[in-house]
Amino acid sequence: MSEGSGTGAPRTPETGRRGKPRSREELRAQVQATRADFERQVQARKAQLDATNELIEQRTGRNLILAILIGLVAGVIVVGSLVFIKELFIPFGMAMAGFAAFELTQAFRSAGRRIPRIPTVLAAVAIIPASFWFHAGGQLVALSAGIALVVVWRLVEELAVPARRAGGAALGRDLTWSILVQLYVSLLASFVLLLLAEPGGEWWVLAFVIIVVAVDTGAYAAGLSWGKHPMAPTISPKKTWEGFAGAATTAVVAGVLLSLFMIDQPWWFGVVFGVVLLLTATAGDLAESLIKRDLGIKDMSSWLPGHGGFLDRLDSILPSAAATYVLFLIFR
Template sequence: MAHDPQERNPHKTGHGGRAEFRAQVKATRADFERQVQATRAQIDATNERIEARTGRNLILAVLIGLVLGLAMVFSLIFIKELFMVFAVVIVGFTAFELAEALRRAGRNVPRIPVVISAVAVVPAAFYWDATGQWLATLGGITFIALWRLVELLWPSRRVTLREVRKDIGAAFLIEVYVVFLASFAVLLAAQEGGQWWTLAFLLLVISADTGAYAAGLTFGKHPMAPTISPKKTWEGLAGAALVCLVVGVLLAVFMLGQPWWFGLVFGAVILLAATFGDLAESLVKRDLGIKDMSSWLPGHGGFLDRLDSILPSAAAAYALFLIFG
């Protein structure tokens, strides 16, 4: 009597089915991995094109910007003292960063007194208002100058009087450009309702940077200051202006309780201050012969590379608060 081969070996069909299923899973997984690799290659290629055009790693820049932004917003809205501590850390690192860059350029800037002076100005501005801000800044400059003069007592540290003046001048630059200007943000936040003005001007600076970045990347053809910053374009500035005016009106009406026309003034002033700060830092880096102040913030460069637009904008925002607030 004839028998069906499959009836004689009932496990053969089951084994073949499992093998076929495993082959399908393997093929599906291989196809998925190919798609992931292709997508990743596409993202990397796009990011490389953006980085080549703007000099910034977009993904890392966005992630680090979000972390810093959320920390800043939380501290401003909920605990002003925490914002002061946040500012102490940022200003201290930024002052040290610029001191290191100046030392690499040949200036013997004493780092310890620079950081101590930078850290002292922030709480002075927060707790003792403008008087504390000015006194702490002047005291810090004096402290750094005396430290540098005392260093001349060591034979290995002796240089000409001209070199000493240059070193003290470099320290003066750090204290005024980084520390004093940054302290206006703390001074503003310490005022009654000042946290909202601080948050508003920071949002405007971010809006200006984003608008310039997007418009310059999309439409940028005409360099604005090719000898200082070749990647900045007039199209980018126009995009930043449009965004700043719109965001300025929204912030004035819904956050600051000001009339709509003040938003136009606010947006225009911060746009000019942020652009000036950006170009000023680019000029400093050009004179020092460096691309970024440091590599501490991947995708951004250094702390000063992120604060360049904020520093003069803080002083401008405080002036507007005194006039309109």
């Protein structure tokens, strides 16, 4: 065959070598285009999620993603300690009570009320193991000792530094608030440990915590979706009656299910359980909101992003713990 025959110019080594590189270049370009398209989709989804989270944060004051992550971590710690070795819950409870007492004390001090920090935190921490190991007697002794320590500490401060003396009326207010911190944080938190120390008490603790979370979740979801009628506008403007209705629904459903399948109680007790904790959780939330309103602050601290402070997460749990312990004593 002559050189001129065929469909085109003769294939040289150069053109043969160029065939495969062109295929590789096309494949590389296709991969890069696919990767760029995937990155654009990821960025679009991220922007959409950020926009949704920003709208939720504007309406509720929470960073939803951080709130969920922190809630999951706390949930794992609580469930793990309660289900496997309930004594492991003691250091967790001590930390929570200590941080909550410190936050509340610091908030009062920022408003000019001189509540001693060190004895307040020590008393809140000490009552936790005392209530677990020595039951109601240990709770009473630890509470009394804590109140005495805080009062004596404040009186010594008043006498030791004449230049900073508050005077009779101001000193009386400081002592009153110091005692109230012990009753609000230390005493109410200790009921969790009293309940935990009872046979099978870990399941009651887990049940009431789940119901309180259900109350918060139901109120949050219903209020976000349908909330129009303020429940207590002067205390907590974002709380609505629609949110309360959602909280009531989730509380009763959770109460019935947990009563039947976790704490071996009849269904009607679950209704009572759910309604009681609905009321205590709501009252606890409103009580803390009233304190914050009086102090002129939004959150007790910023230590828990998406939640505020430790006390902001415990406000519903503290009174609910006392109510659950009473129900346990009556119906066990």
